[in-house]
Structure formats: structure tokens, C-alpha cells
Amino acid sequence: MNCRSEALEVSVEGRQVDEAMLALLHTILLHRSTGKFHYKKEGTYSIGTVGTQDIDCDFIDFSFVRVSSDELDRAIRKAVGEFKDAMGNGMDGMGQISLEFYQKKKSRWPFSDECIPWEVWSIKVNVVNLANEQERQICREKVGEKLGEKVINIVEVINRHEYLPKMPTQSEVDNVFDTSLKDVQPYLYKITFQITDTLGSSVSTTMRRLIKDTLAL
């Protein structure tokens, strides 16, 4: 199976990084989350209900919809916060944050489970520094428009209805979905990021963060 890879690119001001990343990551996760599965006998299962919530950005003229799950929001914010810290404050720079959906394939002991990605979203971020309030105001609106275009791109990709993992049996559900949240059930995902300096030279830091501790050995 080939992993589907999609790339998005945005240019934002320093203080807009958080919201821009949240907007795009939440839009993707909205489409890649279901309600909680409740397995019953005879191999049937029922699915919980996913609520949604409108979020207005403070530094961008933009609003987006995210899944109503504080746990999920906290996890994404944590990852975005780490990304922003790594990017540095108030400095021009480039970075890339990746949202990867994967399936786990159980391996025999002593080998650890294999994580097989089936969809990767890479968001390249260019951070610019603006000199005056007029430019910032223009940037507010421009970034809002750009994010709108990115949302349309995301929706377009998602609605191609390409590969999605098969719905798992009860014993396999943890190999496909993240079942640790109380209210919703996203596909297993991980968020990683890379930072490049302004010269675009070799990667100064490559950090891998596992947001959900899904591996247990």
C-alpha cells in the first residue's frame, strides 16, 4: 500500500503560527475522526456522535470548525506549541509540521509493532517578520484568504475517497484508531516537525514527538 502524501504551504507572521497550524490540523482531524465505537455482540458496533465547534482566530481574519473534544484540542495545541517554540520567537524562519495517519501492524515478540503510514499531511510554514501595523493588517487578511484556500484543498483531497483503513474488529480497533480519548475517536496519528534556518540549509534539528504514547513495550 502506498502512503498518500499531501503538501500545503503557508506564509505567516510569527504570532499567527499557532492559529494557522491549529486551523489546518483541526480541519484535517475533523475529517479523520469518528464517534467512539461501541462493539456489541454478533460483530456489530455502533458509533458515537461527533460534535463540532466554531473557532475564531485572533490574529487572522479566519474562522474554522474543529471537533468538540477538549482532549484532542489539548493534544494538538501541545504539538503546535512545541513546533512554535522550536521555530523561535520573532525570528524569520521556515519549518514543516507533519500530520501522519498510520496503522499499527502487530509483530511477534521481541519486535515492536510496526507503524505503517497511510496518509501524511505536510504543512510548510514560512515565518515572516513585518515592520509596521499596516503590513500586519494586510497580512491578517491575506493569511485568512490563504487558509481558506488550504481548507478547500484539504476537502478536495479528502473527498477523493482514496484509501482508508478497513473498519476493524474489536480486537484490532487499537491498531487503526486512537481509542484513548473519551468523546471522539480519531484515526491513529502522530505529529512531527522539522525546522530549517533562514538560509534553508541543512536541517538544524530534527525532532520526533509522539503525541500519544501508543507504543507499549
Add this chain to the structure above:
Amino acid sequence: MDSDLSPQDKKDLDKFIKFFALKTVQVIVQARLGEKVCTRSLSSPTGSDWFNLAIKDIPEVTHESKKALAGQLPGIERSMCVEISLKTSEGDSMELETWCLEMNEKCDRDIKVSYTVYNRMSLLLKSLLAITRVTPAYKLSRKQGHDYVILYRIYFGEVQLTGLGEGFQTVRVGVVGTPIGTITLSCAYRTNLAFMSTSGLKCTACKICHYMFSHFLPYPPYSPLRTAPIMGIIIDHFVERPFGNVGHMHPCIYRAPGEDEGAYNGVEDSQEVCTTSFSTSPPSQMGVPGKEGGVPQQVPVQPCHGAQAEHRRVSSCPPADHVPATPSSSGEDAETSSRSVGVKSGSPCGLLETTFTRKVGAFVNKPGTKVTTASLDLPFAAFAPRAYDLEENDPMVQPPESSATSSPLQGSLHSQGSGESGGPAQDDFVMVDFKPAFSKDDLLPMDLGTFYREFQNPPQLTSLTIDVSSQSMAEDLDALPEKLAVYEKNIDEFDAFVDTLQ
């Protein structure tokens, strides 16, 4: 008809399409209410949340959708469309976008109805939630209120896009293949950038233009750095609406269930089973989907912002037979009422216009027992033309006993309105004591109203007045060399100043 489709699958598919259409309309209209939408995730299914999404059902919207569908389903050459338009307080209206739910003949015969089609419809609704926040009408709808409202219209049949002006854009939300055709959901939205109104800020509609213009061209409007606006508004003051069905437009406003006069029985359908059970077994062993619907969920009351609860704002100002605000909107607080006054009295519809409600503005001290025209607590009363002989016939002045007063405040407001006398108003314009809202006039000699009147017409700044007699072009030219010499002398200072700006 597809012979491969089992009767159960066909029945399920029809049900899915019907509820998908209804939910689509709900999502679109709720996204144009002007408020943020928030619904809770539930880990356990309730049996009434179609497509496993918490999308509330506004009964009025469901009723309108069913009326438009009239028992049919969206199908090939039978599209369901939701038209969103903007209407100003002066009656000008303009189509902003049209959402189309269509079906084409491309069939996917192998697809599983009760599983794949259902899940893809759920995905498409999520995409719709995302896309409805991205089109230009969303920002407009968030700012609706005094100057304009957003309306919706649902129709069935052929898609009409001519009202969107030239150069409209289309965004495709998504597609779902089914055994009987492919469902596509798309939006065509207006992008016309022309700013055609030339009468400045004199009218409400033009204030929208100015707002839009300034919103997208902030500092300053005509600086060389300005970027082209991403949208603008065409105000055609003198153009008839191309479609005669203005009466079918509905405001994107939510009324709490208690106020809907019991006219809508749309909740019955939410009792229908929605598939919430799936099977991981192969199709031949698929379990029976669905659960009993049970008691339908109560539609929770959404917060009604004052401006948005103003229903059925009149598009023009017919004399004397104007219908007052509906009882449901009278349930709002006084602030809303005074806002509606502000809107109506701002429209200069002529001397016979007496369509404002005389109500006390919020936080204003109630007037004394003897209420005359000279002491009307009407904001901007000085601008409201009135004719004496129409006051007695004006239903707004002596409103009929209303049984629909839903708050004691409203009751007291009506009693105030009915207590006033006519006053010596034979002239067209009556001098009334200007009492601005939110101000008290009993203590200080200089109150807000006096201050306002005194400084209403300030004199021109002396630096801006050009005394032509004292200067002439020749004199200006003569003074030039001296000025240039001074500037050259101080050139270093100027250069240093310019450097600090960079």
C-alpha cells in the same frame, strides 16, 4: 431503476438521501445565522444523530426544506438548492451564494449502501461544515445586524445562478457515489468586485460598501500599497429583483421552539431510525442496522442576539398598513426594540412614514406621567418625521392589546406608548427635546444632549480655510525660493527623520 439494489438497500438509500438533504440545509443555514455553532460530542449514540454528527435541527428550517422537497428526493435533474442572499434595511437585496445538491447519472453499483454511502455522506457533511466558514458570505453573516440581514431560500429543480453576477466562483464540497447516481455538493458564490454605489455614505447599503471597502483596504483607502478587495457589493438601488419570489426568502435567524407557534411538525421525522449500528462481518452476515429512535431530542435554545431576533424586517415602508414586528421578536429586551427603531427611522420613506415603535430606550429614565411629543424618549426623534393626523391611526402608537407579551418589560413599554398625547404637530417637522439614549438630564446643566447639540456643527478649522483674498499664486511662487533655502539648510534633519521611519 437498478435491479441490483435490494429493496432494503433502496429503502435505506432513499432515507439516507432524504436526511442528507435535510442536514445539508441545516448546516448551511446555521452557518449563516451569524453566531458561532457549538455542539457536543457524545461517546454513546443517541439514535437520533444522523450520520454520527451532532447537527441540530431548527424546526423552521426543516419545515422549509420539506416544503421545497414536497415529498420528492434530490435526483437526476432534480437539484436541491439553498440560496443565501443579503438584504439591507432599506430593502436592497443581493444574492451571495447558491449551494447545490445535485445528482448525476454516474452510478457506483458495487458500493455498500448502509456502510460506505452512509460514512461518505457523513464525511461530506463535515466538509460542508468546513467550507461554509470559508466562503465570503460567512464573514458577512457574522456581522449582520443593523444594516443588513442574511436570508435563505430553498428551492427544488433547476439551479439558478444568474443572480450571482458575473465571474462567480464555484467550489466543490464533495461527491458521494451511490448505486443510483453520484451526489455532488457544490457552492457558487458571488465575487463581483465592482463598487457601483456612488452616493457615498448616505444610505445604509452604502455603509456596507464602505465597511467592506475599508475592511479590506484599511490603511488608507487610496494608498499605493492597497490591495484589490477580495469582494465588494453591488448596490443596485433602482434595479428590480430578477426573481419575483422575494416572499420566499427567510431570515437566517433562529427562533426557540416555544416561539414557533407549533406550526412545524418536523420533529416527527427525527424519530425515524438513523443507522447507528454497523457490522464488521462480511455483508452476507450483516446485522440489523439501527435502533429505535425513541423520544426525539429537544432542540436546545440557541442564544438569540438582539439584532438577529428581529424577524421579518420590512423591505419597504408602506404607509399605515405596515405590519408591526412579530410577537416573537417582541420578546427581546428593550435594547433590541430601540435598535429596530434606529433602523426604521433611518429610512427616509416620506412624511407618511409612521412605522416606528415608540418605546423607551434601554437604560433611559422613564419619562414623567405627562408624556408629550416634546419629551418623547425616542432616540434621534428629531430626525423622525411625523404627521399629527396619522398618529391616532397608527397602530404602533396605540398598539392593540397584545396577548403575546412575553416579558414584563415589554408590557410596560406598550403602556408607555399608549399613554402619550398627540401634541401640536401640524407642521411636518416638530421640535422635540433631544434625549439621547443612556443619558440622564436631571443633575448637570450640561448633559449629553446639550453637548451634542452645541457641538453638532463645529466651525471649520482655521488651518483648513483658505483666505483667497490674502494670497495669490504669484505670491506663493515668490515665497518658494526662500522656503527651499530653509529646507536645504536643514536637509540633515530631514534625512535623519526619514531614516527613523524606515
